[in-house]
Amino acid sequence: MSFFKGGQGADQIQQLSDYIDRSNHIVAVTGAGISVAGGGMTYWQMSLSNRRAGVMPRFGDSGSYKSFLPTYLDNMFSYQPSFAHYALADLEKEGRLTGIITTNVDCMHTIAGSRNVAEIQGSLQVNCCSECGRHYDSYEIWKQDELPLCESCGGEILPWPLYSHVGLWDEDVNKAQNWISNADLILVIGTQGNYGGVYWNYRNRDAAIVQINPGRTGFDHAAALNIREESDAVFQKLQERLGRND
Numbered sequence: 442m443s444f445f446k447g448g449q450g451a452d453q454i455q456q457l458s459d460y461i462d463r464s465n466h467i468v469a470v471t472g473a474g475i476s477v478a479g480g481g482m483t484y485w486q487m488s489l490s491n492r493r494a495g496v497m498p499r500f501g502d503s504g505s506y507k508s509f510l511p512t513y514l515d516n517m518f519s520y521q522p523s524f525a526h527y528a529l530a531d532l533e534k535e536g537r538l539t540g541i542i543t544t545n546v547d548c549m550h551t552i553a554g555s556r557n558v559a560e561i562q563g564s565l566q567v568n569c570c571s572e573c574g575r576h577y578d579s580y581e582i583w584k585q586d587e588l589p590l591c592e593s594c595g596g597e598i599l600p601w602p603l604y605s606h607v608g609l610w611d612e613d614v615n616k617a618q619n620w621i622s623n624a625d626l627i628l629v630i631g632t633q634g635n636y637g638g639v640y641w642n643y644r645n646r647d648a649a650i651v652q653i654n655p656g657r658t659g660f661d662h663a664a665a666l667n668i669r670e671e672s673d674a675v676f677q678k679l680q681e682r683l684g685r686n687d
Contacts, residue, residue: 453668454678460651460666464537464626471543471550474631474654475525475672522553525630525653525672528679530554540620542640544632546602548580559613559620561639563601567610572596609639618643628653629660630672 461467530553532538540557541550546564560567566580570591577598582589589598601610617640621627624645629652635641652664653672661667668675 454682456666466624467538467626468620468624469529469541469628471630472632476547476549522549523673525676526553528676542617559617561614563610565600567601568598569604570596571599624648633658
């Protein structure tokens with residue numbers, strides 16, 4: 442049985458199922474909430490933790506880099522994608538989800554199997570040599586105990602959020618603008634802000650908006666449906682409603 446078809450009742454889970462069932466160009470907008478549900482920390486939580494511990498990385502200093510690993514990188518690879526990450530990947534495989542727009546840097550959508558992900562602030566799979574600019578676009582380079590160095594010039598490789606001081610990754614911003622301008626349903630999951638001029642103002646104004654977030658956000662007024670629950674709980678209930686057994 443397909444994950445995203447069928448169901449009974451007129452509650453919010455049924456409404457979500459109905460929105461999905463009648464949509465062909467769905468775009469998901471995700472933030473830290475979808476990863477926190479899977480056991481992770483936000484980038485800013487990790488930054489605060491390291492600042493308090495006095496171990497913010499100084500690149501070029503291998504000792505500082507090793508202090509950076511346990512809080513930043515080990516955390517990102519010590520937990521798995523959440524149930525919601527996998528649900529979105531499943532929706533993409535069914536040909537209903539055009540893409541995911543995210544401010545998360547933890548690569549969890551990619552690890553869960555999603556292929557069309559616009560990481561508008563870059564991520565740990567967008568990495569650049571600080572000297573020659575060569576790209577190393579895979580999160581796998583961070584799974585080591587030493588600071589990765591450029592094969593071309595020996596320069597320090599930095600993840601895009603650090604290299605750009607949390608700047609925008611233009612390639613993925615362009616993807617986000619294109620996807621959301623053609624969306625007929627926008628699922629807003631675990632994020633607080635809409636980054637207006639970056640992508641949100643480009644949205645198809647006829648698209649339905651469903652928000653999944655336990656707290657109030659700037660999306661409340663725009664959403665046709667606000668589901669005040671954690672994303673994992675919502676997608677688990679959706680699975681139960683639809684009787685998915687695999």
